[in-house]
Amino acid sequence: MSIRFEDVTYVYNPKTPEPVEALHNISLEIEEGSFTALIGRTGCGKSTLVQHLNALLHPTSGTVFIDTFVNASQKKKRDKKLKPLREKVGLVFQFPEYQLFEETIEKDVAFGPKNFGDSDEVALEKAHEALQLVGLDESFYKRSPFEISGGEKRRVALAGVLAMKPKYLVVDEPTAGLDPLGAKKLMELFTKIHEAGSTIILVTHDMDLVLGYCTDVFVLDHGKVALKGKPNDLFGQDVSRFSLQTPAIFDFAFRLEKAGYKIDKNKLNRVEDLAKAIVEGRR
Amino acid sequence: MTSIALGKYVPYDTWVHRLDARTKLFATILLMVAVFLPMPTWSMTLLFQGALLVIISILLACTKTPLSWILSSLKMLWIMVIFLLVVYIVVPKSENVLGIAWSVNGWTVYWDSFAEAARIVARLVMMIMIGTALTSSTKPLDLTYALEWYFTPLKVIHFPAAEVAMTISIALRFIPTLLEDTMRVMRAQASRGVDFQHGGLFRRIAGLTSLIIPLFVSSLTRSQELGDAMECRCYDPREKRTRYRLFHFRAADFVIAFFAAAILVGVAVTSGLHLDFFSMMGVTTL
Ligand SMILES: Nc1ncnc2c1ncn2[C@@H]1O[C@H](COP(=O)(O)OP(=O)(O)OP(=O)(O)O)[C@@H](O)[C@H]1O
Ligand SMILES: [Mg+2]
Numbered sequence: 102m103s104i105r106f107e108d109v110t111y112v113y114n115p116k117t118p119e120p121v122e123a124l125h126n127i128s129l130e131i132e133e134g135s136f137t138a139l140i141g142r143t144g145c146g147k148s149t150l151v152q153h154l155n156a157l158l159h160p161t162s163g164t165v166f167i168d169t170f171v172n173a174s175q176k177k178k179r180d181k182k183l184k185p186l187r188e189k190v191g192l193v194f195q196f197p198e199y200q201l202f203e204e205t206i207e208k209d210v211a212f213g214p215k216n217f218g219d220s221d222e223v224a225l226e227k228a229h230e231a232l233q234l235v236g237l238d239e240s241f242y243k244r245s246p247f248e249i250s251g252g253e254k255r256r257v258a259l260a261g262v263l264a265m266k267p268k269y270l271v272v273d274e275p276t277a278g279l280d281p282l283g284a285k286k287l288m289e290l291f292t293k294i295h296e297a298g299s300t301i302i303l304v305t306h307d308m309d310l311v312l313g314y315c316t317d318v319f320v321l322d323h324g325k326v327a328l329k330g331k332p333n334d335l336f337g338q339d340v341s342r343f344s345l346q347t348p349a350i351f352d353f354a355f356r357l358e359k360a361g362y363k364i365d366k367n368k369l370n371r372v373e374d375l376a377k378a379i380v381e382g383r384r
Numbered sequence: 385m386t387s388i389a390l391g392k393y394v395p396y397d398t399w400v401h402r403l404d405a406r407t408k409l410f411a412t413i414l415l416m417v418a419v420f421l422p423m424p425t426w427s428m429t430l431l432f433q434g435a436l437l438v439i440i441s442i443l444l445a446c447t448k449t450p451l452s453w454i455l456s457s458l459k460m461l462w463i464m465v466i467f468l469l470v471v472y473i474v475v476p477k478s479e480n481v482l483g484i485a486w487s488v489n490g491w492t493v494y495w496d497s498f499a500e501a502a503r504i505v506a507r508l509v510m511m512i513m514i515g516t517a518l519t520s521s522t523k524p525l526d527l528t529y530a531l532e533w534y535f536t537p538l539k540v541i542h543f544p545a546a547e548v549a550m551t552i553s554i555a556l557r558f559i560p561t562l563l564e565d566t567m568r569v570m571r572a573q574a575s576r577g578v579d580f581q582h583g584g585l586f587r588r589i590a591g592l593t594s595l596i597i598p599l600f601v602s603s604l605t606r607s608q609e610l611g612d613a614m615e616c617r618c619y620d621p622r623e624k625r626t627r628y629r630l631f632h633f634r635a636a637d638f639v640i641a642f643f644a645a646a647i648l649v650g651v652a653v654t655s656g657l658h659l660d661f662f663s664m665m666g667v668t669t670l
Binding site: 184247 | 565598
């Protein structure tokens with residue numbers, strides 16, 4: 102069971118004078134149980150790719166397999182029942198705060214579970230649980246989702262998807278615009294969900310997060326898969342040609358190596374690892 | 385789902401695209417009037433509507449508008465056709481020249497009713513074609529500029545031409561944005577299990593609320609932001625404005641304007657004087 106792209110091409114505005122080919126012959130596999138990052142410069146097609154995962158977009162050509170579900174172009178044979186897929190793949194959009202609409206936060210979060218057939222009580226229970234997860238306490242339950250800050254809205258929207266308990270959680274730039282501690286807490290939350298058995302697919306521009314939390318990474322460039330592998334291998338090479346930045350820890354390690362230190366970059370993921378490596382390198 | 389054809393600009397570079405927006409607006413209005421002028425007999429109606437249809441089709445073909453757009457807007461018309469037919473059949477007319485279609489138990493239906501309905505549909509189709517030719521070949525902003533230009537003389541009676549034009553251009557500017565917002569919210573809610581196409585009435589209404597409320601909120605936020613941004617740049621509706629893009633009439637514009645005027649005058653004279661070409665030539669028709 103996994104997510105597999107086979108030769109997927111996606112074109113925006115086909116059959117007009119200005120078609121945009123956002124994805125070009127993409128083939129990749131996202132393992133079940135992984136914490137996969139999708140990175141690449143602005144406009145390289147990350148958000149487009151991600152929307153194929155729950156069949157909001159259908160490939161112009163090629164096929165996407167999500168477990169047993171088949172997402173293909175209109176002409177080809179594909180699965181028609183989308184609801185089970187949408188329950189399985191929870192997609193949190195870039196700037197999800199636009200999707201809020203209910204009178205109270207708890208009702209808004211309960212909206213997803215209710216759509217998938219939960220009773221009001223069960224849905225509310227799931228909503229409370231999800232809100233606790235994202236760090237919003239009881240005092241928020243009855244408030245209007247329009248009278249809270251942007252970052253809090255973001256968390257409510259995230260809770261709205263978490264409440265559905267998806268098997269695959271897809272998050273598109275969830276930390277953009279959050280305060281650093283809030284971003285860190287969010288990443289820790291994803292790690293917790295990952296450890297509980299879900300597969301996480303994270304779109305981000307923050308390389309420190311990729312190195313610190315992800316198990317696999319795909320670099321997209323101009324609608325193609327440019328690189329794939331483990332974060333620790335990826336950042337060992339020069340990534341600036343994809344408009345990416347080497348994570349601060351790796352940058353630091355490179356400079357230390359230049360100064361004569363020996364550092365094992367395979368286990369270098371967080372600041373703690375770097376500190377340990379420095380201590381060990383001195384001995 | 386994404387294709388809302390009516391009123392969408394298609395960036396080709398045909399001679400119709402290059403015409404001045406003012407000319408195109410002028411010609412469009414004249415042609416629309418010409419389409420709606422009544423003719424004295426059915427055969428004259430057929431002759432003139434047919435001729436206009438040919439002219440309009442040629443124009444539309446020149447703009448390279450995909451034929452499928454027109455067809456898809458026509459799909460919506462069939463409800464209208466049925467409605468018109470029912471109305472014309474139920475409400476009898478005093479003059480009936482085309483003969484009886486059927487007569488059952490004293491309920492007589494004349495062919496005229498069908499002809500009448502067909503005429504209205506033909507007019508609507510031509511209106512849609514002319515409108516599409518205009519909007520697909522003219523940028524919305526150029527169109528507002530043309531409107532403003534025609535409104536300018538009204539400034540004498542304190543008609544706020546510039547403000548109205550600004551309002552229209554902002555409205556036009558935000559149609560694609562609003563569509564994009566709609567798509568985005570739809571996708572977000574679809575991810576949360578909303579099914580906008582299937583399901584019971586109650587479910588679908590709940591689905592629609594989840595779409596409409598975020599749209600209202602974001603439109604209000606947007607208009608607030610736009611207002612603030614305009615104020616920050618010292619926008620004052622009463623000031624005299626200059627233009628970055630200047631418009632000039634060219635020879636082609638005069639030719640087209642002349643043709644449109646000639647067509648309208650021809651149709652108007654025929655209509656006004658109740659001329660019947662066929663009887664003039666000694667042929668009796670209906
Ligand atoms: N609705 C649309 N219509 C036409 N083109 C689009 C549309 N959405 C995206 N594109 C184009 O497709 C390409 C990929 O866009 P996409 O949103 O997937 O990029 P992204 O990698 O998510 O970028 P970012 O990092 O800025 O979020 C871009 O070139 C973009 O201009
Ligand atoms: Mg994106």
